[in-house]
Amino acid sequence: MEQINFSQHERDVIYQVIHARRDMRHFADGEVSDEVLSRILEAAHAAPSVGYMQPWRFVRIKKDELREALIALVEEEKDKTANQMDERKAEFMRLKIEGIRDCAELIAVVLAPDDGTIFGRRTMPEEMALCSVSCAIENMWLAARAENLGMGWVSFFDPNDVATLLHCPEGSKPIALLCLGPVKAFYDKPMLETEGWRSREDMGAILGENHYPISHIKS
């Protein structure tokens, strides 16, 4: 393979997609072609993984009754979450938090059972495998945005219930229901910021020098 040297223009395009990517919950009519979906999944599979485990598994939901069963699990979990929200419950209930019914494609992402890899994960076995799967999802997100498609990560479910529905083997763990498809428009900012749910952190609060960022040390 030739050594790619990205030009300044290409670099800017890559930053554009990183900054334009959004967690979408509003979807439009339309389909995702097999060709496009294949490119997005290949992007996922190009992710880094600890010890080259490649612990990511994807389940494309094609049956309507399976999507309905997953929707029911998500609705149940949304209610449970709302009931733990206390004073922000009404505000939470007004937010559109997922587009699982409206998106063109629904893809479950599952952490594979531990294969015993020690390389790079002796001290943090589950964490490092999970991080690898998550890098694959971020690749998909950016690939989807590059295709001008929206993607949203739904985590409102009990992983055991999803595992049962998708016939996942023991030791595996579903971590995402990805909603993918055409959208009318992308949010200008993260929806939870626009809706006033939470603010963006300053860089100073997340970056430290030789030391954990000071403002976040609890006294």
Next chain:
Amino acid sequence: MEQINFSQHERDVIYQVIHARRDMRHFADGEVSDEVLSRILEAAHAAPSVGYMQPWRFVRIKKDELREALIALVEEEKDKTANQMDERKAEFMRLKIEGIRDCAELIAVVLAPDDGTIFGRRTMPEEMALCSVSCAIENMWLAARAENLGMGWVSFFDPNDVATLLHCPEGSKPIALLCLGPVKAFYDKPMLETEGWRSREDMGAILGENHYPISHIKS
């Protein structure tokens, strides 16, 4: 913000960076300017996060003695890993598994203490926060590659020891020592594939339809 619609050429550039990104362990002389580092960290901070938690914290290692102390922890963990490798120990010892001494910049990434967010993580609290940090790291990796810089994720350490060195608050967890800097060349393939440590999985082994991929169900 205008709605960006990526062209086919721009889409191809984005796929190029996704496929050209490598976990680098070989670094060359040279520096990373503050301007470039700032763009890479802004890319991290543009990542998605569950409930908009933004649970990522970064510690730029500037003091040589702190880098030396981290190197010592990594060396210790490499030995412990090698000792658990059994028949592949000699092969493992021959691999270059990190470039922590040679890279221009060393950045620790820490999962912030749990802030009590319930939104989207009632059933998987640590998992979802960790996944968010990991998406930020993948953004950095792609941003670094777009800047024609190499990055490597070192996870050979005990997180408690790194937490002590970096004065991390209780409940936080260091998950990565990121090596960043100029490289002579990028690997054509994942180094562990080229070195024969492990093979790339077929797409059929990681993708299922309505069902966890069949070939990975243990009988």
